[in-house]
Amino acid sequence: MKDGLLTDRQMEVLRYRKQGLTQQQIADIISTSKANVCTIEKSAMENIRRAKETLEFLYTLDATNLCTIPSGTDLFEVPSIVFREAEKINVKVKYDTISLINRLRESKSQCCKARQVCEDIIVYITDQGEIYFG
DSSP: OTTOSSOHHHHHHHHHHHTTOOHHHHHHHHTSOHHHHHHHHHHHHHHHHHHHHHHHHHHHTTSEEEEEEOTTOBGGGHHHHHHHHHHHTTOOOSSOHHHHHHHHHHHTGGGEETTEEOSOEEEEEOTTOOEEEO
8 A cells, every 4th residue: 555544564464463363473474572563553553543533524524414313322213313304404315224224333333332322423414315423
């Protein structure tokens, strides 16, 4: 990845981790310490987190703040909240109920535990009905 946010070493470590290798196994392969592999992996994950936040900001630039899903809300209640709020501003949501729940879980997995939202989530919508979660 030329001019990317991850170094070659970070990508190498992440590839090995995706294959299921432990940090010690990776350290042995790349001839370094387990502590160094841990540091490399942690830095890579931080770079990825910052990149996601940047993209989230970019996507929401042209979007309207639709509503906030409060912590404690059942995931299956989220679509009706979103659909109701979108209807108030005359925008048709691009997703059906299941797709909307899946989209939320994928983009804010750290905010969803079992069937509950565990922290407030801001919902944005574009004029085309695209939904983003902040």
